[in-house]
Amino acid sequence: QSQELSQARIDYHVALESLQQHGTQMVCTGKMHTDRICRFDYLCYCSDAEEFVFFHSNLSVMLPNLGSRRFQPALLDLSSVEDHNTQYFNFLELPVAALKFMPKPVFVPDVTLILNRFNPDNLMHVFHDDLLPAYYTMKQYTDLDDEARLVFMEGWSEGPHFDLYRLLSSKQPLLKEQLKNFGKLMCFTKSYVGLSKMTTWYQYGFVQPQGPKANILVSGNEIRQFAQALMDKMNISRPEEPDASAEDDKEKREEYIVVFSRSTTRLILNEAELIMALAQEFQMRVVTVSLEDQSFSSIVQVLCGAFMLVSMHGAQLISSLFLPRGSVVVELFPFAVNPEQYTPYKTLASLPGMDLHYIPWRNNIEENTVTHPDRPWEQGGISHLEKAEQERILTSKDVPRHLCCRNPEWLFRIYQDTLVDIPSFLDTLNEGMKAKPILKKSKTATLVHPGRVREPQCQTSVQTSNEAKLSVSWQIPWNLKFLKVREVKYEVWIQEQGENTYMPYILPQQNYTFSENIKPFTTYLVWVRCIFNKNLLGPFADVLMCRT
Numbered sequence: 001q002s003q004e005l006s007q008a009r010i011d012y013h014v015a016l017e018s019l020q021q022h023g024t025q026m027v028c029t030g031k032m033h034t035d036r037i038c039r040f041d042y043l044c045y046c047s048d049a050e051e052f053v054f055f056h057s058n059l060s061v062m063l064p065n066l067g068s069r070r071f072q073p074a075l076l077d078l079s080s081v082e083d084h085n086t087q088y089f090n091f092l093e094l095p096v097a098a099l100k101f102m103p104k105p106v107f108v109p110d111v112t113l114i115l116n117r118f119n120p121d122n123l124m125h126v127f128h129d130d131l132l133p134a135y136y137t138m139k140q141y142t143d144l145d146d147e148a149r150l151v152f153m154e155g156w157s158e159g160p161h162f163d164l165y166r167l168l169s170s171k172q173p174l175l176k177e178q179l180k181n182f183g184k185l186m187c188f189t190k191s192y193v194g195l196s197k198m199t200t201w202y203q204y205g206f207v208q209p210q211g212p213k214a215n216i217l218v219s220g221n222e223i224r225q226f227a228q229a230l231m232d233k234m235n236i237s238r239p240e241e242p243d244a245s246a247e248d249d250k251e252k253r254e255e256y257i258v259v260f261s262r263s264t265t266r267l268i269l270n271e272a273e274l275i276m277a278l279a280q281e282f283q284m285r286v287v288t289v290s291l292e293d294q295s296f297s298s299i300v301q302v303l304c305g306a307f308m309l310v311s312m313h314g315a316q317l318i319s320s321l322f323l324p325r326g327s328v329v330v331e332l333f334p335f336a337v338n339p340e341q342y343t344p345y346k347t348l349a350s351l352p353g354m355d356l357h358y359i360p361w362r363n364n365i366e367e368n369t370v371t372h373p374d375r376p377w378e379q380g381g382i383s384h385l386e387k388a389e390q391e392r393i394l395t396s397k398d399v400p401r402h403l404c405c406r407n408p409e410w411l412f413r414i415y416q417d418t419l420v421d422i423p424s425f426l427d428t429l430n431e432g433m434k435a436k437p438i439l440k441k442s443k444t445a446t447l448v449h450p451g452r453v454r455e456p457q458c459q460t461s462v463q464t465s466n467e468a469k470l471s472v473s474w475q476i477p478w479n480l481k482f483l484k485v486r487e488v489k490y491e492v493w494i495q496e497q498g499e500n501t502y503m504p505y506i507l508p509q510q511n512y513t514f515s516e517n518i519k520p521f522t523t524y525l526v527w528v529r530c531i532f533n534k535n536l537l538g539p540f541a542d543v544l545m546c547r548t
């Protein structure tokens with residue numbers, strides 16, 4: 001393997017000389033360790049010490065140069081999970097002169113992305129924490145192309161989903177453990193360290209109970225482009241959309257429902273009955289898929305044409321990112337688990353432009369749950385707890401809010417098996433389907449925001465000693481003439497100078513004369529902006545100063 005890396009494409013002596021002369025070069029983006037990604041020339045890794053090494057020379061560059069703050073707490077997060085203290089990255093420093101006393105370095109010619117996978121055993125974590133962030137980190141830096149090398153430093157073995165990681169580039173990803181095969185000292189000619197967190201939408205509850213991230217920066221559009229890229233790599237093409245206008249029944253693509261089944265834990269105990277009920281209710285074929293029985297790509301092939309996906313809460317539901325627009329995600333929750341508090345898949349389905357309709361169902365009938373108190377704690381067993389605590393958990397009907405990851409009551413409840421009560425399930429489903437929006441074909445109209453209104457102006461007049469008028473007018477935003485917008489409105493804010501509050505108005509036209517609450521000999525600050533279709537807000541134009 002070391003052959004593969006070290007030969008041909010780089011001249012060894014040129015590389016070594018360059019390292020000796022220039023040392024390591026580092027330039028990073030980001031103000032904080034939590035939003036930092038660093039690019040290096042000649043970052044090295046010493047496999048004996050299991051440390052990255054920065055070689056100082058007169059010509060080396062280290063930006064930011066944080067001094068000791070580099071350890072408070074770290075230079076950057078190596079995984080996409082924010083500020084997790086097991087996922088920090090740092091390097092050791094050495095003078096280039098030390099190279100004389102060290103093993104000969106092996107140079108890695110590929111442009112390399114160095115990162116930690118967060119939990120490669122769990123499909124949700126694989127997609128949310130690793131694949132999406134790595135895919136978009138690679139989009140951010142154009143030299144991280146299809147030829148890029150990925151290096152996973154978390155120290156785990158390949159794990160069950162390694163084939164998915166292989167889709168990110170044409171080169172085999174390297175694991176930490178494999179680095180030592182290349183020699184005691186490896187130097188990455190060009191590398192990037194860290195992952196973009198821009199695409200993540202969920203926090204797992206390390207510092208506050210789990211939930212959607214406070215400031216989500218990704219839309220369904222990016223998720224779907226990522227999904228499409230993976231499908232292309234897997235050689236999967238989406239079936240044609242069902243064509244309602246097709247006259248011949250054969251021309252219509254048959255619609256079907258997918259039940260994603262788990263076969264070891266958190267079972268649906270009456271899956272056959274559930275499938276029958278779905279088939280009857282929707283007059284559709286129902287197919288089951290499971291990670292235990294088939295390849296992930298064959299599951300994606302089925303999902304990408306589905307009308308509806310039904311599954312127990314669990315990591316397999318991340319696969320809903322492959323569902324077609326307009327389809328339905330039905331998530332089942334065991335007894336005493338509140339769907340509102342565990343929303344990674346709801347949040348995904350609800351991202352703007354994801355166009356999935358999400359329906360949660362919860363088992364409210366205690367007799368229909370099967371608990372496993374005697375299993376090991378990580379599968380929800382509670383027999384290791386004190387009797388009183390076991391008793392409290394057994395009588396509780398709702399898991400209280402909690403932090404990740406070892407709360408025994410949460411694990412006990414989430415690993416229950418469930419007999420799905422069919423009438424309640426169908427009720428919830430039919431109620432939920434009533435709220436399903438009709439998918440619009442022309443999408444762009446709902447994505448484009450208004451520009452600023454142009455040429456805002458005000459005119460004032462004083463009527464009497466306590467009456468005045470304020471007329472405001474403006475021109476349409478420049479981009480409006482290129483768009484078909486269902487509804488165009490304008491919002492005007494009027495604030496008396498020096499006051500904290502303002503009066504907001506929504507107007508359909510491009511001018512208006514205000515007389516209520518307008519006082520003579522007073523200065524008003526006036527802001528105007530355009531709104532498309534009720535919720536697409538444009539920027540405010542420069543504030544107007546209007547003196548009556």
Ligand code: UDP
Nearest residue numbers: 121122123262263264265291292314315316
């Ligand atoms: N898993 C599965 N079938 C099962 C149980 C688990 O395919 O019966 C998968 C699951 O989708 C996830 C991984 O195994 O990718 C770990 O499951 P776990 O229950 O630990 O996590 P969760 O699904 O609650 O996130």
